[in-house]
Amino acid sequence: xxxxxxxxxxxxxxxxxxxxxxxxxxxxxxxxxxxxxxxxxxxxxxxxxxxxxxxxxxxxxxxxxxxxxxxxxxxxxxxxxxxxxxxxxxxxxxxxxxxxxxxxxxxxxxxxxxxxxxxxxxxxxxxxxxxxxxxxxxxxxxxxxxxxxxxxxxxxxxxxxxxxxxxxxxxxxxxxxxxxxxxxxxxxxxxxxxxxxxxxxxxxxxxxxxxxxxxxxxxxxxxxxxxxxxxxxxxxxxxxxxxxxxxxxxxxxxxxxxxxxxxxxxxxxxxxxxxxxxxxxxxxxxxxxxxxxxxxxxxxxxxxxxxxxxxxxxx
Amino acid sequence: xxxxxxxxxxxxxxxxxxxxxxxxxxxxxxxxxxxxxxxxxxxxxxxxxxxxxxxxxxxxxxxxxxxxxxxxxxxxxxxxxxxxxxxxxxxxxxxxxxxxxxxxxxxxxxxxxxxxxxxxxxxxxxxxxxxxxxxxxxxxxxxxxxxxxxxxxxxxxxxxxxxxxxxxxxxxxxxxxxxxxxxxxxxxxxxxxxxxxxxxxxxxxxxxxxxxxx
Numbered sequence: 050x051x052x053x054x055x056x057x058x059x060x061x062x063x064x065x066x067x068x069x070x071x072x073x074x075x076x077x078x079x080x081x082x083x084x085x086x087x088x089x090x091x092x093x094x095x096x097x098x099x100x101x102x103x104x105x106x107x108x109x110x111x112x113x114x115x116x117x118x119x120x121x122x123x124x125x126x127x128x129x130x131x132x133x134x135x136x137x138x139x140x141x142x143x144x145x146x147x148x149x150x151x152x153x154x155x156x157x158x159x160x161x162x163x164x165x166x167x168x169x170x171x172x173x174x175x176x177x178x179x180x181x182x183x184x185x186x187x188x189x190x191x192x193x194x195x196x197x198x199x200x201x202x203x204x205x206x207x208x209x210x211x212x213x214x215x216x217x218x219x220x221x222x223x224x225x226x227x228x229x230x231x232x233x234x235x236x237x238x239x240x241x242x243x244x245x246x247x248x249x250x251x252x253x254x255x256x257x258x259x260x261x262x263x264x265x266x267x268x269x270x271x272x273x274x275x276x277x278x279x280x281x282x283x284x285x286x287x288x289x290x291x292x293x294x295x296x297x298x299x300x301x302x303x304x305x306x307x308x309x310x311x312x313x314x315x316x317x318x319x320x321x322x323x324x325x326x327x328x329x330x331x332x333x334x335x336x337x338x339x340x341x342x343x344x345x346x347x348x349x350x351x352x353x354x355x356x357x358x359x360x361x362x363x364x
Numbered sequence: 365x366x367x368x369x370x371x372x373x374x375x376x377x378x379x380x381x382x383x384x385x386x387x388x389x390x391x392x393x394x395x396x397x398x399x400x401x402x403x404x405x406x407x408x409x410x411x412x413x414x415x416x417x418x419x420x421x422x423x424x425x426x427x428x429x430x431x432x433x434x435x436x437x438x439x440x441x442x443x444x445x446x447x448x449x450x451x452x453x454x455x456x457x458x459x460x461x462x463x464x465x466x467x468x469x470x471x472x473x474x475x476x477x478x479x480x481x482x483x484x485x486x487x488x489x490x491x492x493x494x495x496x497x498x499x500x501x502x503x504x505x506x507x508x509x510x511x512x513x514x515x516x517x518x519x520x521x522x523x524x525x526x527x528x529x530x531x532x533x534x535x536x537x538x539x540x541x542x543x544x545x546x547x548x549x550x551x552x553x554x555x556x557x558x559x560x561x562x563x564x565x566x567x568x569x570x571x572x573x574x575x576x577x578x
Contacts, residue, residue: 176536177545200543241524241533246540259447259527260537266436270527273439275447 098153098338102160103329105322115312115319116162119188124167125159128181128190128311131172132263135288135343136193150343151191154210157335158189158310161326176242179203182311189323190311193282195244201363205316206309207323209364210336212356214302215245216283218290220271221297226278228300232256238267238276245280248304272296282306288347307361324358331355367542368551371534378534379555385452385530386517386559392456393516394509397463398502402493404464405471415464422461428522430454435526451523459516466508470501503574510567514560521556531555 110116119125129151131139137155140146147170156166171187178194181187182204193213196206219226226232232253239245241260249256259276261267264285271279272295279286283302290298312319330336337352345352358364368375404415422430434454435447445453474497482492502509524533535552539545 176539177549179543180545197543199541203543238527242536242540246537258529260529260533261527262525266432266526269436273436273444275439275444275527 098342099156099160099166099335101333102157102335103326103333104164105161105326109322109325110162111318114322115188115316116322119162123163124169125155125162125189126169126171126187127155127159128171128178128187129155129192131170132265133193133285134264135284135347137191148343150211150339151193153339153343154330154336155189155191157330157339158323158326161329178311182313185313188312192311193243193306193308194311195306196309196361196363198363200311204311204314205320206364207312207320208309208327208358209307209356209361210310210327211308211340212353213282213284213306213308215248215280215304215306216286216298216302217300218271218279218281218286218296218298219277220274221295223277226299229253229280229303230300232278232280235277236275238270238279240264240267240281243281244304244306249280252303268293268296284344284348291347307356307364309361309364327355327358367538367544367548371538375531375534375538378529378531381448381529382517382520382531383559385448385455385520385523385528386513389452389455389459389520390513390516392452393459393463393512396456396460398467398498400460400464401467401471401501402498404468405497407489419461419464422458423465427454427458427519428525430458431522431526447527448523451520451526451528455516455519455523459512459519462512462515463509466505466512467498467501469508470503470505471497473504474500500576503576506567506571506574510564510571513567514563517559517563518556 105116110120129137129147131137131147133149133151136149137147137152138149140148152168152170155168159166159168171181178190178192179200182190189207190204194200194206196209200206217226217229217232226235229249229252232249233255235253235256237249237253237256237258239249239258239260241262246258246260249258259270261270264281267279267281268289270276272293279296283298286296286298290296310323312323327336336355340352400415400418403411404419406412431451431454434450438444438450478496478500479492482496487495520530521532523530524536527533529537531552535548539548542548
């Protein structure tokens with residue numbers, strides 16, 4: 050059976066070309082693996098956002114503490130997403146620029162410790178956030194990390210730094226679903242590893258869940274009719290509804306999700322340090338500025354009152 | 365390890381989905397793969413070319429890209445299938461390319477003289493394939509095919525990314541509640557390992573039974 054012999058030389062050539070292409074691809078992707086937040090090409094608006102941001106005095110950097118370790122290293126290692134619009138979104142045309150509510154707060158924390166927004170991002174952190182914190186791969190996690198008591202047994206939470214809620218989005222022509230109460234026996238789309246995976250069955254045990262890895266996938270799935278509704282953070286849904294006429298948000302948020310900053314279990318000094326920092330940026334107005342330039346761009350309301358630190362079980 | 369006992373039913377159900385996907389896609393890809401090989405080694409140039417393009421395309425495009433295309437692009441073309449069947453279909457056509465490459469290497473072990481002898485006896489092309497080439501080719505590649513099937517079983521985990529609730533997806537959900545990634549994913553990994561071991565041992569057993577003693 051020698052039918053393929055004439056093809057063989059061509060195949061080798063094609064293989065070599067493919068290998069070269071693959072190498073080129075890998076080379077590209079390694080370049081963006083480390084994402085230093087405070088690189089030289091930061092935009093002007095970002096610079097003004099961080100102007101006058103509080104910096105910790107030297108006596109707060111306790112000897113032998115996590116803060117001191119970070120200061121010696123020269124950058125803060127943060128577990129955060131790169132694909133969460135308004136929260137932590139990498140600019141596809143400029144991989145060095147990651148912006149959003151979580152991303153900007155992480156930079157503010159870096160400024161507080163180091164004096165400059167030197168952030169190294171380790172993505173994606175959602176499935177293994179606890180493990181990344183436990184083995185010290187990252188210093189902190191800013192990742193819409195809902196504070197729960199189960200999680201608080203594995204890691205510690207500073208904050209909460211923001212309180213949000215889950216809401217329901219449907220296709221614009223859907224008149225049957227008016228909110229979470231109408232989702233019984235319906236197919237509900239959720240983002241994998243988001244708080245919705247747990248919250249929807251609690252409210253509607255008869256709903257069938259379909260989870261997609263990323264937010265754009267979930268929106269696409271809703272618009273293509275793979276589910277009746279999409280449950281996600283209401284701010285995110287509001288931003289989709291604003292940019293896309295085929296989708297609308299129905300009803301009010303039906304949960305309260307206190308987001309915390311994840312850190313190593315039992316690191317009481319670091320926790321207190323971060324909680325103090327949260328109070329400082331709330332007072333200095335930086336917390337509100339960050340909200341206004343990220344989540345606030347899609348919601349027509351004033352800057353919300355930040356949640357009281359330590360007010361949630363587990364924090 | 366209380367996450368295991370408290371979620372045993374859900375995890376077993378998810379394991380069932382994983383096994384079902386692997387078995388259906390496995391059988392499908394074996395059949396499709398053999399057909400592609402036949403086309404690849406047939407004397408008809410256009411069939412050879414089509415089979416060559418098929419294998420090259422599916423071997424060189426990442427499975428995750430194919431899955432996402434099938435789940436999100438086909439509906440735009442007016443073709444919407446439930447998620448699990450879509451994933452099974454993609455796995456089938458993807459792994460068929462690997463099966464075809466494995467079987468083709470088996471075809472190369474069958475001597476040209478045997479086909480010529482078949483032709484001298486008056487066998488048609490189809491008969492030569494059916495009675496001479498394919499039976500011997502398959503016997504020669506049982507272990508490589510076993511490896512393709514193991515890869516297929518592992519690849520079912522990618523279906524978690526497009527909403528199919530199989531073992532990996534369920535493990536993710538359990539982890540969301542219990543926040544014990546190391547224990548949960550190690551357990552899941554051990555289950556996948558057991559699946560691979562069963563396929564591997566099964567392939568070894570079949571190989572011994574069907575081996576051609578030369």
